Amino acid sequence: MKDTNMQNPKISAKNVQVYYGDNHAIKDVNVEIADKTVTAFIGPSGCGKSTFLRCLNRMNDTIDICRVTGEIKIDNEDIYDAKVDPVQLRAKVGMVFQKPNPFPKSIYDNVAYGPKIHGLARNKAELDEIVEKALRKAALWNEAKDRLNSPGTGLSGGQQQRLCIARAIATAPEVLLMDEPCSALDPIATAQVEELIDELRQSYSVVIVTHSMQQAARVSQKTAFFHLGNLVEYDDTTKIFTNPDDPRTESYISGRIG
Amino acid sequence: MTHKSLLVADARTKKRNAAERRFKAYGLTAIVVAILALIMLLVSVFGTGASSFRQTYATVTVPLPEDKLDKSGVRDIDVMKKVTTIGYTKLLNEGFENVVIASGIPTELSRKDIGGMLSKEAAATIRDHILANSELVGTEATLDLLMNGRIDGYFKGRVTMESAALDSNTSPEELALAQALKDAGIVHTKFNWAFLTNPDASDQRPEAAGLGVAILGSLYMMIVVLVTSLPIAVAASIYLEEFAPKNRWTDLIEVNISNLAAVPSIVYGILGLAIFINFLELNQSSPLVGGLVLSLMTLPRIIIPARAALKSVPPSIRDAALGVGASKMQSVFHHVLPLAAPGILTGVIIGLGQALGETAPLLLIGMVAFVREYPAAYTPDAGLFGEASTALPVQVYNWTQRADPGFVERASGAIITLLIFLLVMNAVAIFLRRKFERRW
Numbered sequence: 001m002k003d004t005n006m007q008n009p010k011i012s013a014k015n016v017q018v019y020y021g022d023n024h025a026i027k028d029v030n031v032e033i034a035d036k037t038v039t040a041f042i043g044p045s046g047c048g049k050s051t052f053l054r055c056l057n058r059m060n061d062t063i064d065i066c067r068v069t070g071e072i073k074i075d076n077e078d079i080y081d082a083k084v085d086p087v088q089l090r091a092k093v094g095m096v097f098q099k100p101n102p103f104p105k106s107i108y109d110n111v112a113y114g115p116k117i118h119g120l121a122r123n124k125a126e127l128d129e130i131v132e133k134a135l136r137k138a139a140l141w142n143e144a145k146d147r148l149n150s151p152g153t154g155l156s157g158g159q160q161q162r163l164c165i166a167r168a169i170a171t172a173p174e175v176l177l178m179d180e181p182c183s184a185l186d187p188i189a190t191a192q193v194e195e196l197i198d199e200l201r202q203s204y205s206v207v208i209v210t211h212s213m214q215q216a217a218r219v220s221q222k223t224a225f226f227h228l229g230n231l232v233e234y235d236d237t238t239k240i241f242t243n244p245d246d247p248r249t250e251s252y253i254s255g256r257i258g
Numbered sequence: 259m260t261h262k263s264l265l266v267a268d269a270r271t272k273k274r275n276a277a278e279r280r281f282k283a284y285g286l287t288a289i290v291v292a293i294l295a296l297i298m299l300l301v302s303v304f305g306t307g308a309s310s311f312r313q314t315y316a317t318v319t320v321p322l323p324e325d326k327l328d329k330s331g332v333r334d335i336d337v338m339k340k341v342t343t344i345g346y347t348k349l350l351n352e353g354f355e356n357v358v359i360a361s362g363i364p365t366e367l368s369r370k371d372i373g374g375m376l377s378k379e380a381a382a383t384i385r386d387h388i389l390a391n392s393e394l395v396g397t398e399a400t401l402d403l404l405m406n407g408r409i410d411g412y413f414k415g416r417v418t419m420e421s422a423a424l425d426s427n428t429s430p431e432e433l434a435l436a437q438a439l440k441d442a443g444i445v446h447t448k449f450n451w452a453f454l455t456n457p458d459a460s461d462q463r464p465e466a467a468g469l470g471v472a473i474l475g476s477l478y479m480m481i482v483v484l485v486t487s488l489p490i491a492v493a494a495s496i497y498l499e500e501f502a503p504k505n506r507w508t509d510l511i512e513v514n515i516s517n518l519a520a521v522p523s524i525v526y527g528i529l530g531l532a533i534f535i536n537f538l539e540l541n542q543s544s545p546l547v548g549g550l551v552l553s554l555m556t557l558p559r560i561i562i563p564a565r566a567a568l569k570s571v572p573p574s575i576r577d578a579a580l581g582v583g584a585s586k587m588q589s590v591f592h593h594v595l596p597l598a599a600p601g602i603l604t605g606v607i608i609g610l611g612q613a614l615g616e617t618a619p620l621l622l623i624g625m626v627a628f629v630r631e632y633p634a635a636y637t638p639d640a641g642l643f644g645e646a647s648t649a650l651p652v653q654v655y656n657w658t659q660r661a662d663p664g665f666v667e668r669a670s671g672a673i674i675t676l677l678i679f680l681l682v683m684n685a686v687a688i689f690l691r692r693k694f695e696r697r698w
Contacts, residue, residue, distance in 0.1 A: 062580065064504050091583035101574035103593055113592070114582035164578070171582055 010035040010175060010205040011056060016070035018051055018060070025051050027229040028070075033222070035174075038197060038206045040216035040237065043226035044252065049209045052226070053177050056207065057093035058086040074175065091118050094168035098180040100160035102152035102167070107144050110152040110163055111135060114171035130170055137203075138166035139196050158189020165196065169204070176200060178208040182215065194219050213253055217241050225249045303677070307670025313450035313465065314410040315402040316376060316439065320353035320384055324396040333392040343381035346388075347373065350381055350403075363438045367431055375432050377404035379459065379466035404452075405445060407465045407664035409436045413447055416663060453671060458653065464664025467657070469672055475545050475625070475647035476614060476679070482549020483556055483613050488606055490553075491560035495602075498561075499568040500590050519558035526555040527619030535623060542624040543646035551623055552613040560602075560609040567601025568594060600691045607687035611680050617651040625652050650676045 009032035018026035026048045033039050041049035051060070058079060060066045072079050079089050091114070102110050111131045114120075121127035131148075135141040140162045144155075152163050161181055168176060178197070182190040197219045200206055210216050216223050217237060224234040225246075233240060233249045244250045262268060267275070326345060330337035351373025358365060358372055365372070380403040387401060388394055404410075408428035411417035419430045439445040456468025502508045530551030534540045540547045571594045579589035620626070625648055648656070650672060657669035 057581075059577070059580065062576070087583050087585045089583075090581060095577075095581040097574065097577055097581065099574060101572075101578040103575065103578060104597065113579075113584075117582075117584055117588055117592075167578075167582060 008035070009033060010074065011207075012073045013052075013055075014071045014073075016052070016055060016068065016072060018048070018055060018069075019067045020063070021065045025229055026055070029231045031224060031231060031234055033205060033207060035205045036201060036203070037222055038201050038208060038220040039222040039224065040220035041207065041209045041224050041226060042211075042213060042216050042252075043232075045211075047226040048229040049224075049226045050179050053179055053207060053209050056175070056177055057090050057095055059090075059095065061086055091171050092173055093175040093177060094171060094173035096161070096164050096168050096176065096178045096181050099184050100157055100164050102155070102160050102163050104151065104153055106149045107135075107152045107155070107163060108148040111166050111170045114167060118171055120172065134166040134170035137169055137200070138162045139192065139199075140166055156189070158185050158192055161185060161189065161193055162196065165193070165200075169200070174204060176204045176206045178206065180209050180211060183211060190215070213241070225252060227252070303670050303673050305670075306667055307672075307674045309414040309416075310453055310667045310671025310674075311450050312414070312447050313452065314405040314413050314445060314447050316354070316357075316405055316445045317400065318350070318354050318357055318376070318380075318403050319398055319400045320349050321356075321398045322349065322388065322395050327388065328392070328395050333395065335389065335392065338389060338392060338395075341385070343385055346381040346385045350376060350384060353398075357444060358435070358439070361439065361442045361444060363435065363442065365431070365435050367435060371429075371432065372435070375405060375409055375428075375436060377406045377465045378463045379404050402448075404465050405436065407463065407662060409433070409445075410465050411664060412436060413440070414667070416667070453668075454675070458648070458656070461660055461662060464660070464662045464668055467665070467668050469650065469653060469675055472648045472650045472653035472672070473675070475548070476650045478545035478647070479549040479552055479649060480610055480614060482546060483553045483610060484606075486550065487553040487556045487560055487609070491557050491564055491606075491609075492602060494557075495561045495564035495568060496590060496595070499565050500594065501586070515558045515561055519562055522618075523555050523616050524618040524622065526551050527622030529554060530619060531622050541645060543648075545647050545649075547623050548620050548625050548647075548649060551619045552616060555616065555619060556609040556613045559612060560605050563605025563608070564598070564602045567598040567605065570601065571597045596694075600695045603690050603694065604687055607683055607690075611683055614679060614683070615651050615676060617649075617655055620649055620652050621655070625649055626656060650679070 011031075011033040013029055013031045016026055016029045017024070029052060041053060043049050054060045055068055055072060056074075056079075060068060068080060074089075074093065078084070103113065105113075108131055111134050112121075112127055115127060115130045121130055132141060132145075135144055140159060143159060144163075152160065155163060161184070165176075165178075165181070181197075182193050185193065194215065197206060197208065201221075208216075208219065220237045222234070223237040223240040225232045225240065225244075225248075227248055233244055233246045235245075240249060241253055244253065324331065326349065327341055328334070328338050329340070351369050354376060355369045355372050383403060384399070384401060387399065391399075406428070408417050408422065408425065409432065412422070412428075412433050413436075417425075417428070417433070419433060422428045422430050422433050436445055452466070453468045454473065455470045456466060457471045458468070459466040498508065498511065502511075530547060534547045534550055535542050540550075575593050575597065576589050579593045580586075584592065624646075654669050654672045654676070657665045657672065
């Protein structure tokens with residue numbers, strides 16, 4: 001595999017192994033992810049790309065049988081250090097899930113929940129501002145501004161997913177993890193979310209897991225190809241999709257495996 | 259294979275459709291049987307019990323001579339209390355006979371027989387009235403007094419002229435007089451508030467027996483059950499469902515909770531007897547002990563539905579909360595618990611409903627006691643929950659064992675009251691469920 005060392009990576013993972021019970025799900029993954037970039041993880045189902053993504057904000061902690069070894073550093077701090085509280089980590093590393101999962105509360109409360117529990121606003125006016133900013137960034141403000149008090153679950157699928165993105169960025173994260181954020185959306189909503197991801201790159205390091213190679217090609221600058229728990233190839237997106245080094249990558253992007 | 263015409267059902271399709279029709283018929287039959295059983299229950303209970311909510315009274319003017327009722331002449335309550343109900347019975351007999359004479363209805367009954375048509379409770383009623391209003395002594399008082407159970411039964415169709423002829427407690431002449439008095443408006447039937455407020459009464463006076471103590475006892479027990487079992491059950495189910503590590507100890511606890519829910523309730527009675535009465539030396543027959551025993555019984559019955567309600571909250575909600583950096587506890591209390599609340603609430607109300615109707619464990623801790631008076635407990639200084647009381651289902655059990663047929667009616671009336679309580683509780687549950695349910 002090509003050496004991918006970069007200057008000042010936002011996230012760097014070394015020798016990461018993940019086990020679900022006896023199942024060795026991630027095998028010795030090394031990767032460095034740059035700031036203000038969209039990095040896509042692609043690969044066939046069950047290849048471990050989502051598992052690896054969930055290691056980056058320790059969501060795997062909630063699964064009893066899951067065990068992670070190796071080292072994952074964000075801003076040169078080991079996030080699996082015993083001193084790290086996953087709650088603080090998750091405020092810094094936001095996450096958007098595959099299926100839109102707004103809380104069964106109002107649109108406003110959905111976005112305001114994170115800032116509230118982290119104490120980011122001193123008063124209602126500041127909170128209002130955070131909510132508005134997050135909704136604007138998530139390109140939902142124009143649709144939602146007149147119905148902030150109506151339930152978030154009443155929005156359409158694409159709007160719900162943008163609401164989840166707004167909710168994630170309201171806590172002012174530095175990294176945004178997206179686990180197949182468009183797989184439950186129709187093509188128009190997908191296009192909107194993709195456009196949004198491209199804008200989010202200005203402020204965040206975005207890591208996106210996707211099943212769609214076209215999507216990876218459209219939104220990402222870097223792409224990592226996972227296969228059977230291995231990180232097969234990691235390079236600039238254009239390189240991966242035009243001239244991959246590894247024959248397995250080529251087979252996958254040309255549709256022969258997966 | 260080649261398909262035949264779609265307009266003709268083939269043999270397999272016909273067979274399948276017939277099977278489905280048969281299955282639907284079985285289901286419908288089951289529903290009909292269930293409804294018939296329910297109707298039979300309601301008809302039998304309401305048929306015998308509804309009349310306990312009406313009671314026959316006679317309007318009697320009782321003379322209250324000072325020389326008989328107050329030897330002190332200065333309305334000294336302690337002196338007046340020396341006149342027992344026997345003393346009052348004489349005045350009562352006299353008063354009622356005067357009423358009969360004044361009405362102009364001819365009768366050959368003696369004064370004692372005429373007085374006997376009133377309930378044995380009537381003398382106590384008038385004595386209490388005079389002791390509370392001592393200024394009435396020396397005048398006369400007009401009161402609505404209970405008729406005895408046989409006369410009351412006659413107006414409710416339970417006692418007939420034929421049965422009265424064979425009955426040493428009444429006679430056809432008494433019934434005829436009662437009928438004439440009723441036609442004259444002296445005897446009348448009205449709504450029986452006393453059934454809901456009176457304490458129990460002895461074997462000879464079913465007409466005076468009421469559910470007051472039993473209702474209060476049941477109410478206090480339900481408060482104890484709610485206050486103890488709700489927080490414990492909810493905390494236990496949250497811990498087991500959200501925080502407990504999945505290992506064999508947790509499994510063991512789970513299995514045991516399920517088993518506890520199926521333990522016969524009388525076993526909890528023995529446990530309560532051993533722990534609360536013999537070991538902790540709490541008062542037997544008290545709503546406190548009854549409530550604690552019922553709490554033990556109710557706990558697993560609430561924990562199981564509460565866990566099911568927590569389990570049914572979609573995991574995506576937990577992910578969402580954890581994903582924005584909520585702690586485990588925040589995710590549970592801010593998001594999971596509110597979503598599970600309607601289910602938990604339903605479990606709680608059903609558990610309370612079962613506890614309300616439970617008899618067996620209460621028998622063991624002595625709540626079957628005959629409670630003639632409102633316990634002094636229901637005054638604040640004695641400690642509301644600590645004195646002997648009874649409970650609705652126990653009162654039913656108690657009354658069905660009495661000889662006087664008047665108590666059959668009372669027992670059914672008590673069952674109606676119990677059913678109304680359950681109905682109200684379920685209505686509250688439905689209301690709260692609707693209120694908390696998020697329909698979006």
